[in-house]
Amino acid sequence: xxxxxxxxxxxxxxxxxxxxxxxxxxxxxxxxxxxxxxxxxxxxxxxxxxxxxxxxxxxxxxxxxxxxxxxxxxxxxxxxxxxxxxxxxxxxxxxxxxxxxxxxxxxxxxxxxxxxxxxxxxxxxxxxxxxxxxxxxxxxxxxxxxxxxxxxxxxxxxxxxxxxxxxxxxxxxxxxxxxxxxxxxxxxxxxxxxxxxxxxxxxxxxxxxxxxxxxxxxxxxxxxxxxxxxxxxxxxxxxxxxxxxxxxxxxxxxxxxxxxxxxxxxxxxxxxxxxxxxxxxxxxxxxxxxxxxxxxxxxxxxxxxxxxxxxxxxxxxxxxxxxxxxxxxxxxxxxxxxxxxxxxxxxxxxxxxxxxxxxxxxxxxxxxxxxxxxxxxxxxxxxxxxxxxxxxxxxxxxxxxxxxxxxxxxxxxxxxxxxxxxxxxxxxxxxxxxxxxxxxxxxxxxxxxxxxxxxxxxxxxxxxxxxxxxxxxxxxxxxxxxxxxxxxxxxxxxxxxxxxxxxxxxxxxxxxxxxxxxxxxxxxxxxxxxxxxxxxxxxxxxxxxxxxxxxxxxxxxxxxxxxxxxxxxxxxxxxxxxxxxxxxxxxxxxxxxxxxxxxxxxxxxxxxxxxxxxxxxxxxxxxxxxxxxxxxxxxxxxxxxxxxxxxxxxxxxxxxxxxxxxxxxxxxxxxxxxxxxxxxxxxxxxxxxxxxxxxxxxx
Amino acid sequence: xxxxxxxxxxxxxxxxxxxxxxxxxxxxxxxxxxxxxxxxxxxxxxxxxxxxxxxxxxxxxxxxxxxxxxxxxxxxxxxxxxxxxxxxxxxxxxxxxxxxxxxxxxxxx
Numbered sequence: 001x002x003x004x005x006x007x008x009x010x011x012x013x014x015x016x017x018x019x020x021x022x023x024x025x026x027x028x029x030x031x032x033x034x035x036x037x038x039x040x041x042x043x044x045x046x047x048x049x050x051x052x053x054x055x056x057x058x059x060x061x062x063x064x065x066x067x068x069x070x071x072x073x074x075x076x077x078x079x080x081x082x083x084x085x086x087x088x089x090x091x092x093x094x095x096x097x098x099x100x101x102x103x104x105x106x107x108x109x110x111x112x113x114x115x116x117x118x119x120x121x122x123x124x125x126x127x128x129x130x131x132x133x134x135x136x137x138x139x140x141x142x143x144x145x146x147x148x149x150x151x152x153x154x155x156x157x158x159x160x161x162x163x164x165x166x167x168x169x170x171x172x173x174x175x176x177x178x179x180x181x182x183x184x185x186x187x188x189x190x191x192x193x194x195x196x197x198x199x200x201x202x203x204x205x206x207x208x209x210x211x212x213x214x215x216x217x218x219x220x221x222x223x224x225x226x227x228x229x230x231x232x233x234x235x236x237x238x239x240x241x242x243x244x245x246x247x248x249x250x251x252x253x254x255x256x257x258x259x260x261x262x263x264x265x266x267x268x269x270x271x272x273x274x275x276x277x278x279x280x281x282x283x284x285x286x287x288x289x290x291x292x293x294x295x296x297x298x299x300x301x302x303x304x305x306x307x308x309x310x311x312x313x314x315x316x317x318x319x320x321x322x323x324x325x326x327x328x329x330x331x332x333x334x335x336x337x338x339x340x341x342x343x344x345x346x347x348x349x350x351x352x353x354x355x356x357x358x359x360x361x362x363x364x365x366x367x368x369x370x371x372x373x374x375x376x377x378x379x380x381x382x383x384x385x386x387x388x389x390x391x392x393x394x395x396x397x398x399x400x401x402x403x404x405x406x407x408x409x410x411x412x413x414x415x416x417x418x419x420x421x422x423x424x425x426x427x428x429x430x431x432x433x434x435x436x437x438x439x440x441x442x443x444x445x446x447x448x449x450x451x452x453x454x455x456x457x458x459x460x461x462x463x464x465x466x467x468x469x470x471x472x473x474x475x476x477x478x479x480x481x482x483x484x485x486x487x488x489x490x491x492x493x494x495x496x497x498x499x500x501x502x503x504x505x506x507x508x509x510x511x512x513x514x515x516x517x518x519x520x521x522x523x524x525x526x527x528x529x530x531x532x533x534x535x536x537x538x539x540x541x542x543x544x545x546x547x548x549x550x551x552x553x554x555x556x557x558x559x560x561x562x563x564x565x566x567x568x569x570x571x572x573x574x575x576x577x578x579x580x581x582x583x584x585x586x587x588x589x590x591x592x593x594x595x596x597x598x599x600x601x602x603x604x605x606x607x608x609x610x611x612x613x614x615x616x617x618x619x620x621x622x623x624x625x626x627x628x629x630x631x632x633x634x635x636x637x638x639x640x641x642x643x644x645x646x647x648x649x650x651x652x653x654x655x656x657x658x659x660x661x662x663x664x665x666x667x668x669x670x671x672x673x674x675x676x677x678x679x680x681x682x683x684x685x686x687x688x689x690x691x692x693x694x695x696x697x698x699x
Numbered sequence: 700x701x702x703x704x705x706x707x708x709x710x711x712x713x714x715x716x717x718x719x720x721x722x723x724x725x726x727x728x729x730x731x732x733x734x735x736x737x738x739x740x741x742x743x744x745x746x747x748x749x750x751x752x753x754x755x756x757x758x759x760x761x762x763x764x765x766x767x768x769x770x771x772x773x774x775x776x777x778x779x780x781x782x783x784x785x786x787x788x789x790x791x792x793x794x795x796x797x798x799x800x801x802x803x804x805x806x807x808x
Contacts, residue, residue, distance in 0.1 A: 045739055046739055062737075064737050064738045064739055065738045065739065065740075065741065066735060066738050172736065173736060174734065174735065174736030174737075175732055175733075175734060175735060175736065230735055231735050231736070234731075234732055234733060234735055235731035235732035235733065236732070252792070252795050252799070253799075255792055255795065255796050256795070256796050256799050256800050256803070256804060281731065282731030282732055282733065283731040283733065284733060286731065287733070287735065364772070367772070367773070371784075374781070374784060374788070375788050375791070378784075378785050378788035378789060378792065379788070379792050382789065382792055435741070436735075436738040436741065437738070437741055438741040450778065453778065453779075453781075454781040455781075457779065457781040457782040457785060458781050458782075458784075458785045460782075461782050461785035461786055461789065462785055462788075462789055465786070465789040465793075466789075469789075469793055472793050472796060472797060473793070473796060476800070476804075476806060477806070477807045478800060478804040478805060478806045478807055479804065479805045479807055480800070480803055480804040480805075481803045481804065481805075482803070
């Protein structure tokens with residue numbers, strides 16, 4: 001089969017979803033999902049597809065052992081999630097889910113930075129759409145915050161990409177050297193990987209999406225970022241310690257949550273921390289361990305969101321303080337939840353055990369990371385004892401009476417995903433052979449006595465202590481705060497600062513408008529006062545000079561008497577000098593002081609005018625521009641809906657009617673006629689197979 | 700305010716743990732970076748050393764890390780240590796779920 005771009009199957013495939021309804025749509029959704037999976041499974045190593053885009057050669061399909069390994073699980077869980085959400089009637093939900101899956105596949109198979117970035121951003125928009133789709137005020141606000149954080153992350157990422165391109169002249173994806181470009185890319189990728197401090201969007205947004213949307217969201221965004229870390233930054237100490245910090249922080253916050261989906265969201269941070277730590281530890285084993293955990297995490301985390309979604313669907317509850325009592329009435333869902341919980345906790349015979357064993361082996365030389373991950377492992381056991389007991393098994397008479405098992409499509413999807421969790425745990429060799437690097441015999445020895453004993457010790461101790469201290473770990477109906485509280489404060493501070501600047505600007509404008517006439521009216525008296533003052537000052541100086549004390553000798557006195565006449569001239573000269581000085585002072589007054597006063601008034605006036613121009617010329621135009629864009633987009637969407645979508649729907653309806661009118665005469669009710677048609681059809685089929693058999697037709 | 704301080708405290712603890720471990724590790728470990736740009740064969744491990752000469756002097760062969768791991772474990776890690784560690788860890792988490800919500804959560808009724 002020729003290689004088809006995996007992203008295209010979902011992106012192009014989405015175009016036909018609005019045209020179909022009911023069973024036809026369900027069959028189509030499943031067919032596209034299955035085709036997407038088969039296509040990825042059929043891809044060969046070193047398959048590539050390049051094209052030109054804005055003057056760059058971009059690689060839209062780059063299949064190597066890393067992208068294929070991630071692509072397999074992305075496509076598989078995409079198919080299971082489509083099956084799980086098959087009952088959803090909202091067209092937008094399916095469209096956004098397809099765009100989300102398609103863009104994630106595009107990012108994984110991207111062979112250059114530009115393609116990666118394009119699919120990265122499309123992924124952010126599609127996933128934000130899944131949050132908005134819940135159509136509650138909380139979901140809307142969380143969606144905006146989610147979009148804002150991802151757009152900031154995307155902007156930092158593209159900054160790093162451009163800088164890297166300027167330095168290296170290449171857009172090829174691969175491990176980067178240290179430097180500013182690397183740091184920017186790391187922040188951009190770290191935002192999607194939920195690095196501590198950049199993680200707040202996960203617990204904020206995931207619980208607020210529709211429960212069906214959460215299943216898709218739990219899979220793609222963070223794991224695409226983990227994949228990007230494998231490509232760009234394997235083997236960095238900072239990343240290893242960040243991963244360990246994420247594992248501990250995530251599980252600490254998860255344990256205090258009362259909302260089941262928020263608990264699961266914090267566990268995404270924690271489990272992604274394991275992957276990030278493994279990639280940071282680096283080497284073939286670290287990368288294999290990180291990717292294996294990514295594979296397993298996608299299975300059990302999607303399964304956890306599926307099971308809690310099924311409970312929400314049947315009971316409307318997702319707060320652990322209210323839940324419980326569903327174990328008997330929803331046995332398949334409960335069994336799937338228990339399998340997922342055992343998997344995430346890393347119990348033997350479940351998939352989490354395999355990848356965690358690999359991660360601990362990779363961390364073997366680094367005691368700090370090993371102990372931090374062990375600490376997180378204990379917290380994970382506690383968390384999922386809490387999740388399973390309070391969410392499913394705790395007695396709840398109301399739920400026990402009214403609840404029924406989830407719909408068939410949900411239970412089948414959960415069943416297949418759970419079976420895969422067990423399959424990886426029981427027969428890991430089948431799956432680890434697809435990892436990018438070959439495992440040594442020591443690395444592939446997962447089930448050793450010491451490892452099983454170690455996990456069982458943690459499981460038993462944490463289980464016994466959990467039930468002994470049940471009241472300590474019991475859920476509470478509470479609202480928790482994270483670092484986004486700080487971001488909110490910073491945002492509010494910026495808003496206050498902007499308001500302050502605006503108010504100050506208005507005050508200055510008002511004051512200038514008031515002061516200017518007052519200054520102008522004071523000009524005459526100030527002029528006069530100034531002239532009088534300068535004259536008075538000059539007179540005082542002259543007087544002081546004329547009547548200064550002088551001591552003369554005899555000779556000097558004689559000379560002075562002789563020069564008395566001359567002295568008179570000197571006084572007159574000084575008087576003239578005084579008049580000139582007075583004139584000069586008046587000129588200074590007119591040319592300098594007056595101009596300064598005029599200047600201040602003019603600056604005030606011009607500032608006021610400039611502020612007015614910015615307000616009318618830029619701000620108003622921007623607002624009007626946005627409104628115009630919104631109006632045009634809305635008109636275009638309306639036009640598209642009316643003329644294209646409606647036209648297509650009407651066209652299909654007309655075509656169907658036309659064909660049925662033409663075919664109606666064939667319904668004669670005559671058995672012989674029908675027999676003729678059947679024989680004719682069989683004859684054509686026979687001819688067709690003969691042509692294939694003799695090689696005249698190649699399929 | 701208390702909420703903010705506690706979050707800062709938690710971050711400081713985590714960052715300190717990281718920094719302390721980096722210092723403790725000293726120069727023993729270095730880059731363990733292998734070329735992941737295009738992995739075609741499962742045994743095709745190209746070291747990034749080709750791009751960054753000298754990195755190997757700080758690092759060590761990662762493929763043998765699994766075997767080396769056991770040697771690095773301290774003496775107190777005898778069989779069964781996980782049970783003691785889990786006991787301490789549950790204590791930590793019990794403390795965390797009791798104390799943390801006072802600072803980072805608001806009860807809803």
